[in-house]
Amino acid sequence: MTDHSSRQAEDRPILPDERSGVLLPDNLERYAANWIAPAAEVDAVVDQFWHVSWAFPDGESADQRIIDLPAVTVTIEDGDTPAPLVVTGVQTGAWRRMIHGRGRVFAIRLRPAGLAIVSDLAPSSVRDATIPVTPSLDARLYEFMREVATTPTPAERARSAERVVAGLLIEQPVSEKGLLANAVLDELRARVRHRTGTTLPQHFGVSERTVERALMDTVGHGPKWISRRIRLQEVALALATRPDASLAAIAAELGYADQSHLTADFRAVAGITPGGYRRRLTELRAR
Structure with a gap:
């Protein structure tokens, strides 16, 4: 099995002139928004890693909307955010969140095949929803995200997610x-x-x-x-x-x-x- 710990994750800014679906793309720099491409060994499961961080003055906020790709995304969140571990399903309208205070988010955007590898949830169960991930919601997804969250930086989290996904693929190959x-x-x-x-x-x-x-x-x-x-x-x-x-x-x-x-x-x-x-x-x- 490939040693993902030795791979240098490619971390690059999300640019305003690329197709990201972000409706206020000039905010991307304010959020220090970056992509990290997944290793080839897991790209049947992971479409992209991305991460953002922000520190807004008191009283300042941003209404962020995204016409996102049809995909389930799981996020590890710190600071002024809804929950530490979150799953967001495919949205009918634009995804929307009011950003304020300080925070950071590391996200794993899954491929269509990916949800079945890391979770027992059906796509219909998270459709149009943003839900905290807990053991009672989905023990398998919770353990996956909790393990990734133990590492501190986005690059380390990407490598950790790749290691876990590679192991899961040995047990359950993509259908x-x-x-x-x-x-x-x-x-x-x-x-x-x-x-x-x-x-x-x-x-x-x-x-x-x-x-x-x-x-x-x-x-x-x-x-x-x-x-x-x-x-x-x-x-x-x-x-x-x-x-x-x-x-x-x-x-x-x-x-x-x-x-x-x-x-x-x-x-x-x-x-x-x-x-x-x-x-x-x-x-x-x-x-």
């Missing part, structure tokens, strides 16, 4: 259904700007029902919903980084029928219209 769900999600992420080509069943040589069931069982949503979510991440990125681009042009680039469909889709998830979102970004950048 064929999980591998298919991983591959379908990767394909949907890759083709977000390409609306033509083979269908997913044709691409993977399986039936439409097989694709649907693989995603429903691991993520809790089907391919159309997941594709829409990923496309909205791209919309958010375009709105934030291309202030002069028209909504009609962005809609056409991303395969929307027209500008009104983009507006309705974005507002339903982000809770604000694209125009309102752009105005909010302009106000924040003018401060």
